Structures are given as C-alpha cells and as structure tokens.
Amino acid sequence: MFLTLAYASGLRLSELCQLRGCDIDSAPDRMCIRVIQGKGAQDRYALLTTELLDDLRLYWRTCRVGAKASDWLFPSRSNPARAIDRASGLALLPPRA
Numbered sequence: 001m002f003l004t005l006a007y008a009s010g011l012r013l014s015e016l017c018q019l020r021g022c023d024i025d026s027a028p029d030r031m032c033i034r035v036i037q038g039k040g041a042q043d044r045y046a047l048l049t050t051e052l053l054d055d056l057r058l059y060w061r062t063c064r065v066g067a068k069a070s071d072w073l074f075p076s077r078s079n080p081a082r083a084i085d086r087a088s089g090l091a092l093l094p095p096r097a
Contacts, residue, residue, distance in 0.1 A: 001059040002074060009033055009046040017084050019073040021060065026053050 006016055015035045023034045031053070032045040060067070074084040 001055065004055055008049060008052045011035065011046055012039060017074065021067060021071055021073055022069040024048065024056060
C-alpha cells in the first residue's frame, strides 16, 4: 500500500510517513489527501482517485483494525504510537537501477 500511495498521489517519502487516517478526505466533492507541514513546512493537497480510495479503505479495514482516524496511516512496527520513520520507508522502496 505504501508504494501504491506514493506512486498514485505523488507524495514525498517524508509526507507519506506522516499521514494519519484523518488526512484522507473522501467526500465526493473533495477527494484529496491533506499533507501537513510538507516540503518547506507548507501544507498542501494531493489528488485522491476513487481506485486509490478503495485500496486505502481495504488497507485500513484489513491492516489497521481497531485504529482511530487520528492514528498514523503507516505506524512504526516497534512503537505503533509513532509514525513510520523515513529510514523504514526507504526500506519499503525498490532499489534504484
């Protein structure tokens, strides 16, 4: 899901690592991902397709059972109260050619 979200939304690695469930705006008239304090400490919005939203909902139902909207979308494995760190996010990406 991490790679799918990165590719489909164009989010930076550091932005992906800091996403919370409540940052996904699935209202039909909005369909966006809110990025808080992204590059340059700027807030911004990324587009959210219906296919990506369906994938995110499936991920949330299967992998984040019992999570609240304010919880991290990709929590740290060692401490679920913290977000995944950039180094762990890099480990999820395929090696460069």
